[in-house]
Amino acid sequence: MLKLVVCIKQVPMVSELPWNSKTGTLRREMAEGMINPACKHALESALVLKQEHNCHITVITMGPPMAEEVLYEAIAMGADCGILLTDPRMAGADTLITSRTLAATIETRCPDFDLILCGCHTSDSETGQVGPQLAENMNIAGAAYIEHMELNGRTLRMKRVVDEFLETLEMDLPGLVTINTRTYIPRYVPLDGLQNAFEKQDIKLIDADELGIDPKTIGMKASPTRILDVYSPVEEKKNVVMKGAVKKMVDRLFDEYGDRISAAIGKDLKTHDHDEEQT
Amino acid sequence: MTTTRSKPDTDMPSSKEKNNIWVFGDYRNYFRNRVTLQLISRARELAEKTGAKVCAVVFGHDLDEYVNEYIAHGAQIVYVMDDPSLKSYNVESYVHLMADLAGKYMPDILLIGATSFGREFAPRVAKRLSTGLTADCVGLEINDEKLLVQTAPAFGGNLLAKIITPNHKPQMATVRPGTFTEQPHDDTCTGEIVRVLLPESDNMPKNRIRVISSEYQPQRDKKLEDAAVVVCGGRGMGSKKKFKKLFDLARLTDGETGATRPVVYARWAGHETLVGQAGKNIRPQILFSFGISGAIQHTAAVNDSDFIIAVNKNPNAAMMKIADVAIVADANQFCSALIRELRKRLRD
Numbered sequence: 001m002l003k004l005v006v007c008i009k010q011v012p013m014v015s016e017l018p019w020n021s022k023t024g025t026l027r028r029e030m031a032e033g034m035i036n037p038a039c040k041h042a043l044e045s046a047l048v049l050k051q052e053h054n055c056h057i058t059v060i061t062m063g064p065p066m067a068e069e070v071l072y073e074a075i076a077m078g079a080d081c082g083i084l085l086t087d088p089r090m091a092g093a094d095t096l097i098t099s100r101t102l103a104a105t106i107e108t109r110c111p112d113f114d115l116i117l118c119g120c121h122t123s124d125s126e127t128g129q130v131g132p133q134l135a136e137n138m139n140i141a142g143a144a145y146i147e148h149m150e151l152n153g154r155t156l157r158m159k160r161v162v163d164e165f166l167e168t169l170e171m172d173l174p175g176l177v178t179i180n181t182r183t184y185i186p187r188y189v190p191l192d193g194l195q196n197a198f199e200k201q202d203i204k205l206i207d208a209d210e211l212g213i214d215p216k217t218i219g220m221k222a223s224p225t226r227i228l229d230v231y232s233p234v235e236e237k238k239n240v241v242m243k244g245a246v247k248k249m250v251d252r253l254f255d256e257y258g259d260r261i262s263a264a265i266g267k268d269l270k271t272h273d274h275d276e277e278q279t
Numbered sequence: 280m281t282t283t284r285s286k287p288d289t290d291m292p293s294s295k296e297k298n299n300i301w302v303f304g305d306y307r308n309y310f311r312n313r314v315t316l317q318l319i320s321r322a323r324e325l326a327e328k329t330g331a332k333v334c335a336v337v338f339g340h341d342l343d344e345y346v347n348e349y350i351a352h353g354a355q356i357v358y359v360m361d362d363p364s365l366k367s368y369n370v371e372s373y374v375h376l377m378a379d380l381a382g383k384y385m386p387d388i389l390l391i392g393a394t395s396f397g398r399e400f401a402p403r404v405a406k407r408l409s410t411g412l413t414a415d416c417v418g419l420e421i422n423d424e425k426l427l428v429q430t431a432p433a434f435g436g437n438l439l440a441k442i443i444t445p446n447h448k449p450q451m452a453t454v455r456p457g458t459f460t461e462q463p464h465d466d467t468c469t470g471e472i473v474r475v476l477l478p479e480s481d482n483m484p485k486n487r488i489r490v491i492s493s494e495y496q497p498q499r500d501k502k503l504e505d506a507a508v509v510v511c512g513g514r515g516m517g518s519k520k521k522f523k524k525l526f527d528l529a530r531l532t533d534g535e536t537g538a539t540r541p542v543v544y545a546r547w548a549g550h551e552t553l554v555g556q557a558g559k560n561i562r563p564q565i566l567f568s569f570g571i572s573g574a575i576q577h578t579a580a581v582n583d584s585d586f587i588i589a590v591n592k593n594p595n596a597a598m599m600k601i602a603d604v605a606i607v608a609d610a611n612q613f614c615s616a617l618i619r620e621l622r623k624r625l626r627d
Contacts, residue, residue: 037540037556037557037576038557094411095402095412096405096406096409096410096411096412099406123434123556123575123576124433124434125433126414126415126431126432126433126434127402127412127413127414127415128398128402128414129398129401129402129405129412129414130402131402132398132399132402132403132406133402133403133405133406135403136374136402136403136406136407137406140487141487141488142370142403142488143399143488144395144398144399145395145399157491161496162394162395162396162399163307163308163312163394163395163396164308164311164495164496164497165307165308165493165494165495165496166492166493166494166496167490167492167493167494168490168491168492168493169488169489169490169491170488170489170491171487171488171489172487175487180557181557182550182557185544223411224409224410224411224444224446224447225411225412225413225442225443225444226442226443226444226445227440227441227442228428228440228441228442228443229440229441230433230438230439230440230441231438231439231441232438232439238603239600239601239602239603239605240603240604240605241594241599241605241606241607242604242605242606242607243594243607246608246609246612246613246616247616249606249608249613250613250616250617250620251620253588253604253606253617254620254624257586257588257604260564260565260586261532261565263564264507264508264532264563264564264565264586265507265508265532265533265534266507266533267533267625269621269624269625
């Protein structure tokens with residue numbers, strides 16, 4: 001049986017985020033969490049492999065206790081079990097330390113893994129660094145931005161488009177891939193899936209002590225990068241609001257902004273011919 | 280005058296070769312990828328504050344053309360590893376060589392273009408050197424403590440973070456192509472070329488990734504990114520059939536059609552139309568936005584548009600807030616009325 005490990009992250013559901021329009025900041029504490037979109041593609045690619053081969057899928061996430069939700073969702077989609085790394089001491093880790101913590105987890109909890117799958121970037125901090133750094137930490141073959149996979153025995157054939165080159169690559173397992181978001185469109189969570197996931201209860205919670213990792217090597221304190229400041233680039237816009245009958249608003253749009261539209265289109269828009277309209 | 284010398288990779292650097300600013304020479308797809316030159320230019324500005332030299336580091340084969348370009352664009356030293364075995368881009372060997380060289384020369388700063396290759400290469404080098412790395416920086420400055428202050432976007436550009444790497448060297452950052460401006464080509468510029476010999480093959484890593492084929496496929500169209508007019512639609516258009524009107528509107532305005540993620544997932548439009556994270560960033564003169572609520576992944580990608588006309592039933596939608604003109608109406612109805620009016624006005 002092929003052992004797959006999918007690393008996922010819970011991110012704030014930004015489209016639903018309460019937005020403080022005065023300061024232009026996100027009220028992140030009020031946000032609901034979701035599986036990072038790119039991680040869902042990685043999970044989907046693992047599920048596709050599982051359809052074709054005999055696979056066991058472990059999903060791992062690191063985060064606060066509420067991050068357990070994304071593990072349930074992943075199990076509902078078809079993963080077999082989940083591991084939640086949760087410990088206040090792990091908080092604030094940058095990518096170097098996150099990848100090291102994940103590597104320690106996989107080495108101890110899934111030492112016989114065949115393939116690790118990660119998303120290619122997160123929607124919150126957007127670094128795309130954890131996947132490649134995890135491959136380095138594990139000292140295994142790694143390839144990023146994969147769009148298609150085909151497994152023959154222990155050889156994984158992969159396709160990707162990078163910097164305008166279409167590449168076909170091969171690696172022998174074990175290895176790591178990060179999955180691009182152009183393919184492997186995630187399946188919907190089946191209605192009965194979530195309930196089954198909750199009944200299954202196959203999620204392990206692990207803290208730093210159980211992991212057997214030196215607390216000095218985890219979290220914000222161990223991370224080489226420091227965040228000095230986070231701010232919102234504010235831009236002033238006039239934001240003219242139009243309400244009323246559709247036809248009137250179309251006319252008003254051309255009356256007030258016809259020149260601008262005309263310049264962008266590069267064609268002359270006859271301004272004002274409503275008077276001579278033939279009806 | 281440009282001087283050249285060779286040294287084995289075991290040769291230790293002189294003191295003037297330490298604490299410099301390094302730029303990774305990413306030359307694949309050269310004519311469309313100017314990021315190395317852009318970084319050299321920014322590095323020269325940073326170096327004025329630290330007193331460092333700006334060095335390009337390049338791996339590959341038959342590199343003279345690039346080496347001379349880097350010098351003509353401002354590199355003061357170019358470290359070259361030129362060997363037939365490095366002919367094709369390979370993450371594993373390039374990571375090995377860069378980590379090895381940087382470990383020895385201890386550059387103060389190492390800048391890497393955020394090409395697909397750079398995004399895979401940089402984090403691995405950072406891990407080997409156990410240092411910090413900031414992705415996709417939109418700003419690089421030197422502060423009073425002579426530290427590199429890296430400004431990086433989060434949440435699709437809606438937030439910016441200022442990040443430093445205070446206690447680790449090199450301070451590493453990736454930067455997207457187009458963020459900085461290259462210096463003009465100047466043939467009178469001089470620099471030093473240092474040819475570093477490749478380590479013995481026993482000391483090179485075995486490549487675990489085999490490249491079966493690699494074909495250059497220039498992107499057929501950058502139309503959406505370059506279009507003066509973009510007509511973008513979201514789920515608020517109502518159905519696949521109604522969404523088609525946006526293609527009509529785009530034709531009428533000589534524009535391009537864009538779509539949000541839910542629309543692409545629902546297959547109302549192809550993936551090439553996706554505007555947002557994982558899709559395209561656009562900056563048209565006019566953006567027509569129909570029935571888009573404005574998830575951050577989308578708004579961040581359209582924020583640079585000169586003029587945004589948004590149509591949505593919900594006046595409080597995020598997209599309406601960032602619009603220059605926010606039209607409260609049913610997107611589909613307004614689109615039909617707009618098309619009718621445009622046809623009338625465009626008719627001779």
